[in-house]
Amino acid sequence: MSPLLEACEVTHCFGGLCAVNRFSLRLEPGELVGLIGPNGAGKTTVFNLVTGVYRATRGSIRLNGTELVGRDPHRITALGIARTFQNIRLFKDLTVLDNVRIAHYAAMRYSPFEAVLRAGRYRAEERRVLQRSRELLAEFGLEACADEPAASLPYGQQRRLEIVRALATEPRLLLLDEPAAGMNPNEIGRLMDFIRQIRQSHALTILLIEHQMKLVMGLCERIQVLDFGATIAGGTPAEIQRHPKVLEAYLGVEEGA
Amino acid sequence: MDAKYILQQALNALQLGSIYALIALGYTLVYGVLTMINFAHGDVFMVGAFLCFSAAVLLELPFVPALLFSMAGTALLGAAIERIAYKPLRRAPRVSAIITALGVGIFLESAMLALNPYPKSIPTLIDNVTWTFGGVTVSSLQLLIIALSLGLMLLLDFVVYRTKTGMAMRAISWDRALVPLMGVPVDRVVTLTFALGGALAGAAGTMYGLAYPVIDPYMGIMVGWKAFIAAVVGGIGNIRGAMIGAFILGGVEILVVAFLPSTYRDFVAFSLLLILLMFRPHGILGKTRAQKV
Numbered sequence: 001m002s003p004l005l006e007a008c009e010v011t012h013c014f015g016g017l018c019a020v021n022r023f024s025l026r027l028e029p030g031e032l033v034g035l036i037g038p039n040g041a042g043k044t045t046v047f048n049l050v051t052g053v054y055r056a057t058r059g060s061i062r063l064n065g066t067e068l069v070g071r072d073p074h075r076i077t078a079l080g081i082a083r084t085f086q087n088i089r090l091f092k093d094l095t096v097l098d099n100v101r102i103a104h105y106a107a108m109r110y111s112p113f114e115a116v117l118r119a120g121r122y123r124a125e126e127r128r129v130l131q132r133s134r135e136l137l138a139e140f141g142l143e144a145c146a147d148e149p150a151a152s153l154p155y156g157q158q159r160r161l162e163i164v165r166a167l168a169t170e171p172r173l174l175l176l177d178e179p180a181a182g183m184n185p186n187e188i189g190r191l192m193d194f195i196r197q198i199r200q201s202h203a204l205t206i207l208l209i210e211h212q213m214k215l216v217m218g219l220c221e222r223i224q225v226l227d228f229g230a231t232i233a234g235g236t237p238a239e240i241q242r243h244p245k246v247l248e249a250y251l252g253v254e255e256g257a
Numbered sequence: 258m259d260a261k262y263i264l265q266q267a268l269n270a271l272q273l274g275s276i277y278a279l280i281a282l283g284y285t286l287v288y289g290v291l292t293m294i295n296f297a298h299g300d301v302f303m304v305g306a307f308l309c310f311s312a313a314v315l316l317e318l319p320f321v322p323a324l325l326f327s328m329a330g331t332a333l334l335g336a337a338i339e340r341i342a343y344k345p346l347r348r349a350p351r352v353s354a355i356i357t358a359l360g361v362g363i364f365l366e367s368a369m370l371a372l373n374p375y376p377k378s379i380p381t382l383i384d385n386v387t388w389t390f391g392g393v394t395v396s397s398l399q400l401l402i403i404a405l406s407l408g409l410m411l412l413l414d415f416v417v418y419r420t421k422t423g424m425a426m427r428a429i430s431w432d433r434a435l436v437p438l439m440g441v442p443v444d445r446v447v448t449l450t451f452a453l454g455g456a457l458a459g460a461a462g463t464m465y466g467l468a469y470p471v472i473d474p475y476m477g478i479m480v481g482w483k484a485f486i487a488a489v490v491g492g493i494g495n496i497r498g499a500m501i502g503a504f505i506l507g508g509v510e511i512l513v514v515a516f517l518p519s520t521y522r523d524f525v526a527f528s529l530l531l532i533l534l535m536f537r538p539h540g541i542l543g544k545t546r547a548q549k550v
Contacts, residue, residue: 051438073437083438091431093544094424102428106440108421112449115420116412122420169440 002065004029004205005050005173010059010069012042012049012229019045021229022059025207027173032199032206034220036240038249042229043209044086047175051083052076063173078106082171084162086178086209092151096142096161099150100133103168133168139201140164156187160194167202174198176208180215188212192219217241225249261392266511272399272468274507275406279461280484281491281499282413283335283454289430289494290450291347293354297338297361299481301455304365305331305462306472310379320382328459335455336448344444362477369474376473379466402464409460410500416453417496426450430494479523483510486530492543501541 005027012020020042027033035043048054050061052073061068068076082103091099108129110122137143140160145153153161159179166174179195180188192215199206210216216223217237225233225240227249233240240246280302287295308330312323342361346354386397417423425446429436437443465480466472483506491502506526513525533540 053434053438072442074440074442077438077440089432089435091428091435093431094427098424098427102421102424102436102441103439105421105425110421112416112420112422115416115422126419126421165439 003027004031005061005063005207007046007050007061008059010046010049010056010061012045012054013057018057019229020049020056023226023229023231025224025231027205027207029172029205030199030203032195032219032221033208034216034223034237035207035209035226036211036216036223037226037232041226043226044177045229046226047083047177047209050076050175051081074106077169077171080170080172081175082166082169082173083175084159084166084177084179086181088155088158088162090150090158090162090165093149095147096137096150096153097130097133097146099161099165100136100168101129103165104129104132107170136164136168155182159191163194163198167198171204173205173207176206176210178209178211180210180212183212185214188215191215195219262515264393266515267508268393268395268399270508270511271504272402272507273510274504275403276461276465276468276480277484277487277507278500278503279406279409279457279464280481281487281503282410282496283458284485284488285491285493285496285499286426286450286454288488289496290426290433290447291343291354292430292494293343293351294358294485294493295338295343295451295454296355296358296481296485297342297365298454298458299477299479299484300362300365300369301331301334301338301477302458302462302465302481302484303369303472303474303477304334305459306379306466306476307369307373307377307462307474308459309463309466310377310472313380313382323382324460324463327463328456331459331462332452332456335451335453335458339448339451344447362481366474366477373474376471378471382467398467402468405460405464409457413453413457414496422446422449483526486526489530489540490533492540495540495542495544498540498542505541 003026005025007023007025010020010023011018023046035046037043045054049056050068052068052071056069059069063079063081066079091102094102108125110119110125114122134143134146137146142157142161142164150158150161180191183191195206196219198204208220220237223235223237223240224231225246232245232249233243235243280298283298283301284295287293287298305327308327309323312318312326318326338361342357343354346357383398383401388395417426425436425441428439428441429443429446433443484503487502487506488499489502490505491498491500506529509529510522510526513522
């Protein structure tokens with residue numbers, strides 16, 4: 001089977017500091033993979049490289065064989081990659097509904113002239129996207145607050161809305177950056193169910209960054225560990241928990257070990 | 258002092274306010290997407306007036322084609338200014354963009370001065386009929402200016418609040434780095450914003466040229482500043498605020514001229530800006546936006 005995403009020897013340097021160093025990753029369609037590592041290991045930089053926010057200094061990243069390095073972020077989104085953020089980033093003064101609608105931008109096909117003339121295609125496309133957005137909100141229990149500003153939602157629902165917005169771009173690959181940040185164990189349990197559910201219902205491949213080991217170990221099929229921008233280990237959750245380099249990176253070297 | 262006089266002045270204020278509003282919208286649109294003040298915008302308005310003049314005199318076009326010619330020309334000019342002068346500075350310190358904008362303004366004034374050293378007058382493109390209703394005089398030109406401006410403002414409101422491009426503009430003003438991840442081509446939306454602002458300035462230039470006797474290469478400076486004041490008074494970045502600010506400013510100016518020596522006009526207009534900013538630094542409809550962490 002050919003991989004959905006293949007990152008090959010990707011390096012990204014800010015000045016002299018390489019935040020990501022010869023990073024490689026292969027995601028098969030439908031996989032759910034965790035990316036873990038200490039703070040500053042370069043995990044979020046990997047997300048920024050994949051989504052085109054940063055341009056890799058060296059190396060290649062391919063989605064279904066299409067090279068992503070050097071492509072504009074809006075084109076990469078259109079190819080089927082969506083993400084969420086560690087610190088939630090919503091359009092807070094836009095309504096919940098508009099947050100989801102804007103994610104359909106590339107899927108709305110009408111010209112400015114058709115809009116000004118209120119031509120049939122403009123009406124049809126706007127109606128389709130409005131309906132699709134409402135369906136998505138209903139699917140995730142957010143329809144009641146569709147017309148509220150996004151900022152007024154409680155924290156947990158803002159996280160959920162961010163994921164719904166990402167799904168609205170119709171991604172094949174979803175990147176989740178610390179989805180459990182700020183959640184208690186109960187909420188984390190519900191989040192795990194939620195991630196499993198969207199993975200099934202939206203046929204997603206998921207790569208997630210997380211510090212909450214309960215979530216990573218309970219959810220991911222495979223884990224890759226980063227430290228100082230380089231991969232130090234990879235394997236199943238059980239393998240990672242015993243891996244000496246991982247223990248060293250997380251806990252430091254034991255005295256007399 | 259009677260009701261007729263007040264009504265007459267209100268009509269004049271509406272006419273002046275309409276022209277300020279069309280220009281103020283350009284400032285506010287660009288500020289919304291780039292948090293930048295496009296100081297060349299007043300000069301785009303000036304170019305719009307001269308384009309209308311060329312259309313009327315050289316091409317001998319009637320009113321509607323002349324208006325569309327001017328609007329299309331200033332839309333292209335606005336987009337070209339953005340691509341050539343501002344886009345390379347997108348990541349530069351903000352002061353560079355402001356200085357560039359002032360430079361573009363001076364460039365446009367000097368270029369127009371080189372092409373057109375003498376003040377010009379746009380020929381009458383529409384039959385100017387005047388009616389008198391109970392002592393209040395209304396001209397067809399005045400009605401046209403007010404109606405056309407309101408129409409364009411409604412159209413803009415529709416674009417900004419009811420189309421995907423408008424939604425993208427509003428989202429960009431909140432978080433520009435995030436918008437591309439929604440699949441939005443930010444560069445194209447920014448250029449469209451400048452084109453839209455330019456087209457409105459072209460319409461304003463055309464109507465100004467029809468309503469007031471003389472156009473000259475420096476006419477955009479003071480009118481541009483006034484429109485900028487209107488945008489700030491209304492809350493820069495806010496579309497409806499720019500319209501409200503423009504009509505307030507138009508009203509204040511007409512009132513000053515009606516009751517005080519006309520030389521007080523600009524003094525009062527700029528004082529209004531300073532006083533308002535002391536009490537409402539974000540303008541009438543502007544929101545204090547929490548700094549993003």
